[in-house]
Amino acid sequence: MHTYCSSLFGCELWSLNSCAIERFCVTWRKGLRHIMGLPYAAHSHLMPLLSNTLPIFNEICRRSAKFILSCLCSGSALIRTVVNYGILARSHSFIGHNIMFLCYHFHFSAADFKFGQASHLSNTISSHHRDTVSDEDLYMLILRQNYCACATSLIFSLMVMF
Numbered sequence: 001m002h003t004y005c006s007s008l009f010g011c012e013l014w015s016l017n018s019c020a021i022e023r024f025c026v027t028w029r030k031g032l033r034h035i036m037g038l039p040y041a042a043h044s045h046l047m048p049l050l051s052n053t054l055p056i057f058n059e060i061c062r063r064s065a066k067f068i069l070s071c072l073c074s075g076s077a078l079i080r081t082v083v084n085y086g087i088l089a090r091s092h093s094f095i096g097h098n099i100m101f102l103c104y105h106f107h108f109s110a111a112d113f114k115f116g117q118a119s120h121l122s123n124t125i126s127s128h129h130r131d132t133v134s135d136e137d138l139y140m141l142i143l144r145q146n147y148c149a150c151a152t153s154l155i156f157s158l159m160v161m162f
Contacts (some may be wrong), residue, residue, distance in 0.1 A: 011060045011069035015094055016101040021060065028056045054126060061105065062125040064098050068113060069121065071095075087113065 014021060029044050032051060048055045054062065071083040086095030087110065099113055101115075106124050 012063045016098045026054050065121045
């Protein structure tokens with residue numbers, strides 16, 4: 001699934017508060033439901049758990065944060081200067097705008113970016129979705145996976161018999 005469904009090349013440069021990203025995420029979830037053979041009414045917040053991925057929006061945010069951090073730690077003084085200026089300019093540059101968005105959405109501080117705490121940022125984004133999933137939803141997911149495993153083994157054993 002990661003290989004065939006992850007063409008996000010260049011998403012690091014998208015403006016994170018664009019309404020086009022929400023449309024992209026909706027389309028992504030519809031495609032994921034179709035690929036996995038799930039009904040249209042399958043809950044969106046369970047899709048990442050079923051596919052063993054981050055929610056697509058969180059993945060885009062994670063990539064954007066990693067891109068900004070890699071620019072801040074770049075060997076090129078020019079790149080570091082441009083990104084630092086973007087941070088200082090805040091809403092007047094897409095980098096500053098994205099940092100403000102990430103700080104608000106994931107409860108970071110601008111210092112987390114400034115001091116390049118990459119693992120902290122990546123871990124926070126990765127765990128953000130897991131913290132929002134209820135125990136009941138997790139139990140339902142486990143139940144569904146067990147049901148699918150049982151159904152698959154039953155079909156396979158019937159095929160072997162004939």
